[in-house]
Amino acid sequence: MSVTRFGKVAVLMGGWSSERAVSLNSGSAVLQALLRRGVDAHGIDVGPGVARQLSEGDYQRAFVMLHGRGGEDGVIQGVLESLGIPYTGSGVLGSALSMDKVKSKQIWQAAGLPALPFELLLxxxxxxxxxxxxxxxxxxKPAREGSSIGISKVTQPAQLLPAWREAARYDTQVLVEPWLDGGEYTAAILGDEELPLIRIEAAGEFYDYHAKYQAQDTCYYCPSGLPVERERELRQIALRAFRAVGAAGWGRVDFLLDEQGKAWLVENNTLPGMTDHSLVPMAAQAAGIGFDDLVVRILAESLEYRSREEMHVVQAR
Ligand SMILES: Nc1ncnc2c1ncn2[C@@H]1O[C@H](COP(=O)(O)OP(=O)(O)O)[C@@H](O)[C@H]1O
Ligand SMILES: [Mg+2]
Structure with a gap:
């Protein structure tokens, strides 16, 4: 496929969420990959003037590489829809539902998928x-955050209120779930397929901000080490969970296992990290897809964006 089909591409990065720094890293990595492939790509650090920049800059397509509020939650997707600019990844609904850990789990419960039980905490x-x-x-944890920001482990009832206060710094909605210790897995989705699972083992208490982006001692296993049948089963659950919330294009579904080994859905990420050390590139590598190829495939998904959204509507009927 000739990259001229993509036209002039805006790589949207930065933004104003608490994950701004992570997004700038992911966005630069994506931009460099597109440039290496000869795509007419330009980085835009997203601020209040983004709609004007996009229309005046005559962009034909956007690679959305924002994380968190304003970028991963349907807001920028709505701007792009109203400008008529095709973009990568999930649409308005899939983004908004996935960003919200309460709403996405309600949908999974209704669809008979194994959502980790939760309650709203006040x-x-x-x-x-x-x-x-x-x-x-x-x-x-806060309902609509990412990068483990605002998350606490509570081991005594008296810690519940301080944990609520910490999470409430980031969102008006806070949820509480059983803490699971049986292992952590994630399934990357690319187009209509799931990539090999990754098992994550953080050195500290959990996979927190430091373990995600700074630590050298977080262990990632891909292949995951699960028996083949079990891996297939979790991958299928991930794909169903991804589709149930209307997500599209690419993303990453997180699981936690309980002590009996049962897998529970924790969240869907519609805009996971994309530096060359991130999880989706790692899973793609295991499937024989290098970083630059992965980036171009995600961009190519945007060529079919409309038809895929319509397909989801048909599937849901
Ligand atoms: N219920 C839980 N039990 C055990 N660990 C958890 C639980 N919820 C979150 N964690 C830990 O916190 C990390 C981030 O939680 P997650 O819900 O995926 O939010 P984020 O959107 O910030 O990634 C997880 O990767 C996991 O290590
Ligand atoms: Mg997560």
Whole structure:
């Protein structure tokens, strides 16, 4: 395929979310890959003037590489829709639902998929009742954040309110879930396929911001080490979960296992990290797809964006 088909491409990065720094790294890596492939790509650090920049710059396509609020939640996707500019990844609905850990889990529950149980946590929630229902330890997190920002592990009822306060710094909605210790897996999705699972083993308590982007001692296993049948089963659940929330193009579904080895869906990421050390590139590599090829394939998905969105509508009927 000739890269001239893509036209002038804007790589949208940066933005104003708490994951701005991560997005600038992912965006630069994507931009460099597109330039190496001869695509007419230009980086845009997204701010309030982005709509004008996009229309005045005569862009034919956007590679969205923003993380978090304003970029991963349907907001920039809505801007692109109204400008009539095709873009990579999920549309408005798939982005908004995936960003919201409460809404996406409600959809998975309704679809009969194994969403990790949760409750909304309020400032006035009674810690003893929450612990009675969900047990200990617990995970407390903002509903719409990323990069593990605002997440706490709670081992005693008295820690619940401070954990709520920490999460509430980032979102008006806070959720609480049982803390699972049986292992962490993630499934990257590219187009209509799932890539090999990755097992993640953080050195500290969990896969926090430091373990994600700074630590040298986080271990990633790809192949995951799961028996073939089990791997296939989790990959299929991931793909169904991805489609259930209306996600498209590419993304990454996170799982946690409980002590009995049962897998629970934690979240779907519609705009996962894309530096060459990130998880999606790692899974792609295991499937024989190098970083530059991966970036071009994600961009090529945007050529079929409309028809795919329509296909999801048909599938949902
Ligand atoms: N219920 C839980 N039990 C155990 N660990 C958890 C739980 N929820 C989150 N974590 C840990 O926190 C990390 C980030 O949580 P996640 O819900 O995926 O939010 P984010 O959008 O910030 O990635 C996970 O990768 C995992 O290591
Ligand atoms: Mg996650």
């Amino acid at each position: 400032e006035e929630s009674n810690p003893a009742s929450v612990v009675e229902r969900l047990g200990l330890p617990l995970a407390v």
